Amino acid sequence: xxxxxxxxxxxxxxxxxxxxxxxxxxxxxxxxxxxxxxxxxxxxxxxxxxxxxxxxxxxxxxxxxxxxxxxxxxxxxxxxxxxxxxxxxxxxxxxxxxxxxxxxxxxxxxxxxxxxxxxxxxxxxxxxxxxxxxxxxxxxxxxxxxxxxxxxxxxxxxxxxxxxxxxxxxxxxxxxxxxxxxxxxxxxxxxxxxxxxxxxxxxxxxxxxxxxxxxxxxxxxxxxxxxxxxxxxxxxxxxxxxxxxxxxxxxxxxxxxxxxxxxxxxxxxxxxxxxxxxxxxxxxxxxxxxxxxxxxxxxxxxxxxxxxxxxxxxxxxxxxxxxxxxxxxxxxxxxxxxxxxxxxxxxxxxxxxxxxxxxxxxxx
Numbered sequence: 001x002x003x004x005x006x007x008x009x010x011x012x013x014x015x016x017x018x019x020x021x022x023x024x025x026x027x028x029x030x031x032x033x034x035x036x037x038x039x040x041x042x043x044x045x046x047x048x049x050x051x052x053x054x055x056x057x058x059x060x061x062x063x064x065x066x067x068x069x070x071x072x073x074x075x076x077x078x079x080x081x082x083x084x085x086x087x088x089x090x091x092x093x094x095x096x097x098x099x100x101x102x103x104x105x106x107x108x109x110x111x112x113x114x115x116x117x118x119x120x121x122x123x124x125x126x127x128x129x130x131x132x133x134x135x136x137x138x139x140x141x142x143x144x145x146x147x148x149x150x151x152x153x154x155x156x157x158x159x160x161x162x163x164x165x166x167x168x169x170x171x172x173x174x175x176x177x178x179x180x181x182x183x184x185x186x187x188x189x190x191x192x193x194x195x196x197x198x199x200x201x202x203x204x205x206x207x208x209x210x211x212x213x214x215x216x217x218x219x220x221x222x223x224x225x226x227x228x229x230x231x232x233x234x235x236x237x238x239x240x241x242x243x244x245x246x247x248x249x250x251x252x253x254x255x256x257x258x259x260x261x262x263x264x265x266x267x268x269x270x271x272x273x274x275x276x277x278x279x280x281x282x283x284x285x286x287x288x289x290x291x292x293x294x295x296x297x298x299x300x301x302x303x304x305x306x307x308x309x310x311x312x313x314x315x316x317x318x319x320x321x322x323x324x325x326x327x328x329x330x331x332x333x334x335x336x337x338x339x340x341x342x343x344x345x346x347x348x349x350x351x352x353x354x355x356x357x358x359x360x361x362x363x364x
Contacts, residue, residue: 002103003044003287006090007031009077010046013070022066025056029120033090034291035284041081042091044287049086060086101283102337105260108286108344113351116290120151128300130173130187132160134195135219138210138357139302140187141171145355146297146305168199169206170357185300189215201225204358208234211356212306228364233310235364237349240313242364243320244346250324251339256331258343264334271322275338278319282345285312289348293355302356309352316345 010031017023028051036045049064056063064086071080071090078093108115126147130140137158147154157175165171192198198206198219205225212233213219228235251257263279264272289308296304323338325331350360 002107003033003290004107005103006033006044006092007046009074010048010067010071010088013067013074014048014052016070017066023052023056023058023063025052028052030118030294032291032294034288036087036089040083040087040089042079042089044092045083045087045089047087049088053086064088101279101341102260102262104283104287105337105340105344108347109258109260109340112347113354114149115348115351116293117149118151118294123152125153125155125184127184128154128156128187129185130156130158131191132158133191134162134165134169134171134198135189135192135210136187137161137165137173138169138171138207139189139215139300141173142211142302142356143185143187143297143300144174145357146293146302149355150294150297152297164199169203169210187300190218192219204238205234207357208306211302214303215301234358236317237309237313237353238359238361239364240317240320241346241349241353241360242362243317244342244349245362247320247323247339247342248346251331251335254325254331256336256339258340259333259336260340261333261337263337263341264332268334269329269332270326271324271338272334274322275319275341278315278317279341281315282312282319282341285315286344286348289352305352306356309349312345312348312352316342 007030010033011027014023015027018025018027031046031048033044033046036042049067050060053060053063061082064082067088068080068082071077076092077090079091081089083089128140128144130136140156140158144154144156155175156173157177158173159178160176161171161173192210198209201209209219209225224232225234230236248258263275266273266276292304292308296302320342323335323342325335353360
C-alpha cells in the first residue's frame with residue numbers, strides 16, 4: 001500500500017464513519033500521511049482526527065478511536081495505534097516497511113517529477129502581489145508554482161520587475177502595477193541588502209540564496225553559493241541528482257534497468273549493507289515529499305521545499321555507492337531495486353528544483 005493509497009483508505013474510513021452517523025463532518029479532500037514523528041510508531045501517521053475534531057464536536061481522541069476501529073478492518077493494515085492528542089499511527093502488513101518501500105518507489109517512478117502534485121478542478125483564484133524587490137518577486141513566483149502544483153489557480157503580480165532580474169534569475173510574473181482589491185496575499189519577505197552581489201551568483205545559486213532562508217530571515221550572499229563541494233547544500237542536492245542519472249546510464253551499459261523490489265539482504269553482495277543502512281531514512285524522506293509540497297504551498301514558504309531537498313539528498317548520498325554490482329558480481333533483482341530507489345530520489349530532486357526554478361543537471 002503506497003502513501004497515496006493509504007491516504008485514500010483513511011478518507012474512506014472517514015466517509016464510512018460519516019455514513020454510519022458516528023461523525024458529523026464534511027469529508028476532507030485529502031488526508032496527509034507521513035512517517036511517524038517523535039512518540040509515534042508504525043509505518044505512517046496521520047493527524048486527520050485532530051483536523052476533524054472541532055467540526056465534529058468531539059475530542060480528537062474520540063474521532064481517532066472511531067477511525068481506528070474502521071482502519072484495522074482494512075486489508076494491508078496490520079495495526080493501528082493512537083498516540084498523543086489524537087495521532088493515528090498505522091502499521092502495514094506484508095513486511096511493513098519493505099512493502100511500503102516497494103510501493104512508494106513505484107509510485108514516485110510513475111509520477112516522475114510531478115510526484116506530490118495534486119490535480120484539483122475549480123476553486124478560488126489566489127492572487128499573489130509582490131513589492132518591487134528582487135527577493136519578493138522570486139519568492140512570489142515560486143509560491144505561485146507551488147500553489148499550481150497543489151491544483152490551485154494562482155496569479156502573480158509585482159509593483160515592478162527590473163529587466164536584470166529576468167535576465168539573470170529568469171523571473172516571470174503574470175502582471176504588474178499596484179496591488180488591486182482582489183489581491184489574496186502580499187508577498188513581502190525581508191528584502192535583500194545587496195542585490196548586486198546576489199545577482200552576481202547567477203540564476204541557480206542566486207535563486208537558492210533567495211529561497212532557502214525563511215521569509216523572516218535575512219539572505220546571506222557571498223561566493224559560498226558557488227562552491228562545488230559538499231559544504232554547499234545546493235551542490236549536494238544537484239550532485240546527488242547527477243549521481244542518480246549517472247547510475248542509470250551505467251546500469252544501461254551493464255544491461256539492466258530499474259525495477260522496484262526488495263533491496264537485498266545484509267551480506268548478500270558488496271553493496272547490500274550500505275544500501276540497507278541508508279534506505280529507511282531515504283524512503284522516509286521520499287514519503288514525506290507530498291506533505292512538504294502541500295505545506296510549502298499552504299504557508300507560502302518555498303524554504304520548506306529547499307530544506308527538504310537537502311534532507312532527501314543527505315539521506316540518499318550514502319546508499320548510492322551500493323547501487324551497482326561490483327567486481328565480478330552480476331546484476332540481480334536487488335540491484336534493479338536499488339537502481340529504482342536511486343531513480344526515485346533523482347525524480348524527487350529534479351521535480352523539487354524545477355519548482356524552485358533551478359536546473360537539475362545530469363552531469364556535474
